[in-house]
Amino acid sequence: MEILPGIHELPETLAPVFPDPRVWTSMYLLVGDHCALVDSGVPRSADRLILPYLAEVGIAADQLGIVVNTHGHNDHVGSNVRLREACGAQIVLHEADAHWLDEGHMFGEDLVPVHQPDRTLKTGELIELGAATYEVLSLAGHTSGSLGLWDPNARVLFCGDALQGDGSTSAGLAFYLDPDAYLASVEQALLLPIEHLCTAHPYLPATASHIHGAAKVRAFLECSRDFALTFGGEIVDTLQAAGQPQTATKIATAACARRGLPTSNFMADRVTTAHLERLEAQGVVRRVEAEPRPVWQLV
Secondary structure (H helix, E strand, O other): OEEEOOEEEEEEEOOOOOOOOOOEEEEEEEOOOEOEEEOOOOOOHHHHHHHHHHHHOOOOHHHOOEEEEOOOOHHHHOOHHHHHHHHOOEEEEEHHHOHHHHHOEEEOOEEEOOOOOOEEEOOOOEEEEEOEEEEEEEOOOOOOOOEEEEEOOOOEEEEEOOOOOOOOOOOOOOOOOOHHHHHHHHHHHHOOOOOEEEEOOOOOOOOOOEEEOHHHHHHHHHHHHHHHHHHHHHHHHHHHHHOOOEOHHHHHHHHHHHOOOOOOOHHHHHHHHHHHHHHHHOOOEEEEOOOOOOEEEEO
């Protein structure tokens, strides 16, 4: 679906790995002299969605010259190898996330094979994609090499998973591994005059991946900032209410329950652990080693 002149959104279901129909991965086809794709989805995406869509809109496969991965997770790099084979497309991502491609992963039962990027991107680099020139922004936090692609003329920012509002309905919470870096990325985005924010998934309170209108974009970014600023305090409140040491999973489960989800998952557990480690560095909580996993208590 063309969402802006020369910009097409290709949404891919994540079922059965994430069966919630309110969650999908959005890839973006940028059409012009330098046809490009932002993210390649999961392993099935090339044959199920991307290549048929190119044919539908009259773009020969060999016109897709480049795939930019916003970061290295398997639902964003899954069809890299297939698109390189079918289109001759170059695969590029931020240099800080290149290691993800070296490792190989599974998405459900589908293999994301080990491969190498054709080149890596640096923060501040300018790159021709579609019909526009984009600046590569570092939007670290979700991963160390999460990037944004910023077109100041159209005021469009592609951000992958780097800016997450209140998180997705599948994760329950915004998911990032470095709270300080994530907050800095949100603050950076708030300084930009963004009219169109194109995320990779629908993050609450939004219900779509394309957030448009300066006021709506700003409200979403402020929601992203508020989560990052307040979640540590929510953890402290949970520990105070429990009155005894808790695992990260129990704390995450309580946070998810407050948001209407019955249980936590690995994403909620990991962002909770990241905030616990930040609180530990601040002297607010301490880790107590226990089996099968550590517990956390207030200092």
